[in-house]
Amino acid sequence: xxxxxxxxxxxxxxxxxxxxxxxxxxxxxxxxxxxxxxxxxxxxxxxxxxxxxxxxxxxxxxxxxxxxxxxxxxxxxxxxxxxxxxxxxxxxxxxxxxxxxxxxxxxxxxxxxxxxxxx
Numbered sequence: 001x002x003x004x005x006x007x008x009x010x011x012x013x014x015x016x017x018x019x020x021x022x023x024x025x026x027x028x029x030x031x032x033x034x035x036x037x038x039x040x041x042x043x044x045x046x047x048x049x050x051x052x053x054x055x056x057x058x059x060x061x062x063x064x065x066x067x068x069x070x071x072x073x074x075x076x077x078x079x080x081x082x083x084x085x086x087x088x089x090x091x092x093x094x095x096x097x098x099x100x101x102x103x104x105x106x107x108x109x110x111x112x113x114x115x116x117x118x119x
Contacts, residue, residue, distance in 0.1 A: 010058060012047075012060065015046045016042065016046050023038045054070055054101065065105075066106055066109070079091075
């Protein structure tokens with residue numbers, strides 16, 4: 001009987017943790033240290049990996065700042081339209097179907113920006 005392999009969901013926290021543990025060095029006094037360049041590289045690499053996974057169709061959550069997901073944009077036929085300001089007829093170009101990134105922000109962040117006290 002063959003075992004089912006379940007695809008593990010991408011977690012940016014787990015990914016960052018694994019990479020940071022590999023890059024950490026401990027001094028004689030017991031301090032954990034990181035090189036700035038290594039830290040920058042780890043964060044960039046992890047974000048790029050999350051973006052590639054989001055491009056494949058999975059929703060990738062970034063704690064506190066939001067989530068990244070792929071959005072499918074439908075194709076559009078060419079046709080005639082009207083300029084709403086001048087009333088002049090305009091030709092609208094055809095557009096092929098595409099896949100675009102979409103970022104969604106958490107409710108707490110939206111409320112922070114909506115609160116006029118922080119303006």
